[in-house]
Amino acid sequence: EVLYLPRPSLICMSMATSNAAYPLKFNIISKCGTTAARTAKMQLPHATVDTPVFMPVGTKGSLKALTTDELSKLGCRIMLGNTYHLGCRPGPEILSSSGGLHGYMHWPHALLTDSGGFQMVSLSKLCNIDEGGVTFTSPYNGTELRLTPEESIRIQNGIGADIMMQLDDVVHSSTTGPRVKEAMERSIRWLDRCLAANARPTQQCLFPIVQGGLDSDLRIQSLDALASRDVAGFAIGGLSGGEAKSTFWRIVKLCTERLPAGKPRYLMGVGLPLDLVVCVALGVDMFDCVLPTRTARFGVALVPEGQLQLKKRQFETDLRPIDDRCSCPCCTGGYSRAYLATLLKEDGVTLGCSLLTAHNVAYMLNLMSEMRQSLVDGKFSEFVRHFFRLQYPNPTDYPEWAVEALKSVGVSLLSGEDVKKSSCNVDGSGDVEVK
């Protein structure tokens, strides 16, 4: 008879007895001589993570169609879990009695959880925010629930992720007016409540989230307040909601310039490969996005040249692998585009989704790996130019915002040489011309 034992939280390293105020060590290995990019090693209780890093999203405690073994073999060392969904079901009590989410889903490496705030606002039908917290209706059973900073941290403590996010007062990036300031200021007060509520400060660290919408003054206020707290790292929030890209990059740069250099910067909910490359140049260290897993379910493969929509007619007899330069199990296994399309269209067969998810995640992880290597080799600008040439065969198609953003940190995509770095303000004033 097989004796089943519940697994305790797997291999928690000796961070608990470290002298640091929090269980995270961030050591920069190499900085780009031109841009603000840097590569570092981030030590967490469950893993050492090389940055810049892309974190796949395993929303409900599983990455779509991939087992944790497969994800680990792709080189992933940190992934996301979603507090909103996991808090509703199975809930923090079940998770903590299973050794946290690590034990529950059998993931030995690092985890990061968001606060639940974003989904609460975007998924709930009714949502009332006051100084105490947020009252909303659960989409699972329609009951009224209340999420406060203390409750969010209680749930996240139960989940047990290496990095937790503060509960912030979330506003959509298109919101303007006094609500933005109110939310930014309230988020600071909620940060302090979250820090005080952390029952496991030597095992789980907490990142504050910089807010302030698209207003640079508000952002600066938020940055100054947050940077004065003794925390392990910082997240930049409120910037993946479809705002104009020309404003997006300016806010990112504003934040990275003012945040402490020796701590990691996490840009939440970003993004496409192009966004990753530009934002690494601007000084971001951590990213998360559902892109690779979501597009896989729709039959879309990520490649250096863009995307392949495998379910389209043109791939029906295409016997090439997705990308013969790729070393993921799907491409090295010789699965052709046509066969993948066949599998994806076959109801009840999951292999196509598994293979494509593995490929897309591998693509994102490999992109980050190439960026890290180029930073170590001192060739980051060259890498950036090479990336753009693959994505946009015609230089006139280079997105304007990306050209400007990179120019502001000294990389000229069009001339092929690095230029003097220029200062640039959010409102467009400064050296860089705003069209």
Next chain:
Amino acid sequence: MRFTVSASSGRARLGHLALSGGPDHPVAMATPGYLIYNRCGSDPHLPQSPAGILLTPLNHWLDKLALLRQAGNLRQLCRLRPDRQLLLSLTDHLDYYPTPGVTAQHVGLPTRSGKAPLTVELQAELTLLTSPELVQPLADCEIRDGDGRKRARKSVDRSLAFYDRFVTALEQQGGLGGGGPALMASWVGGYSAEERLRCLRELESRGADGLVVEGFRYYNQPVEDFRLAQCESVLTEALQQQQRSQPPRPLYFPGLVHPADIIRAAELGFDLFDGSLPALLTRRGLAWLTSVTGGSWWLHVGDVELLTATDRPLDPGCCCRCCRQFSLSYLAHLSLSNEILASILLMEHNSARLAAFFNELRSAIGSAESLGGLATKYAAAVVPPTAAVAPLANEQARLKDDEA
């Protein structure tokens, strides 16, 4: 293909089926055994089908002929490892009913985009493209409730004619002889014992390498509703009147999913079954347990009550990865969340369970007492009707069920 019988108990027999699979990769299986259910070369929920004989129904491929011809080789296209050999059959018994549409020239097979005609010539071409070790020549497998002897006679006549023409077509294309596939002939004849006997004799006189039982499950009868009792008397009457052939030929009975029926069919002398039960159970969110628990062999994992089961696996008696690594709570959580991983883990368990069941069956054939005891043990092992249990959400529901 070589089939040998090593022991028997009544009509039940232990056998060994060996396929050449090329000189470096012989494939062998013990019988009674099962073929590996798959669709388009893939197990429904596992990254790699287990080694063995893959049941490869042609109806899945008839709407993908352009791709097959372009690839020129099904094994290469599907990245099949050498230890997976193929039995090229006609229709997937799990999801498709033998649909009407047989003429003297073709058999209509059901595909996702409607009925597609299979002719002798097309099947011969596809046989060469797929390089199976075993092939089921096309046959008239239709049956409707109420069909009489006349219809049964016609199905036998047509099937024999198809068989002969297929053999000729294969010979002409150079696909027979030492390197060619073994022929698993369809044993048809409806519910007429006389026609069944006639078909049996005709096929044995043609030297068919094995037999596939067809034409008992009615058009529009769901697979779980089909029970061996429906046709047992006709089968036994025909089998009893026919001497067991020497050398022995493997008898394959597809479309039997209930474990109780599989045991009974093994007692009647059948050697091969389709391994579709794990797929059937998994997509309905059912796990097959090692022993009866709470009065049932089956556990519906997508049950909110199971979320508190953090201290135990799905099945304490099972050693599959799902039961070794995860709690029942996690599996329930995944299932309730419509996560694909739920199907993957459940399929691993159900596949392991089926393998264990067949081990038990083979061990029991050796004494009538053991076999009788096994039949008693699994007498209630009947998959509940579909309406009784809500299935795991299908792909469309999954696509809608998105993260923020």
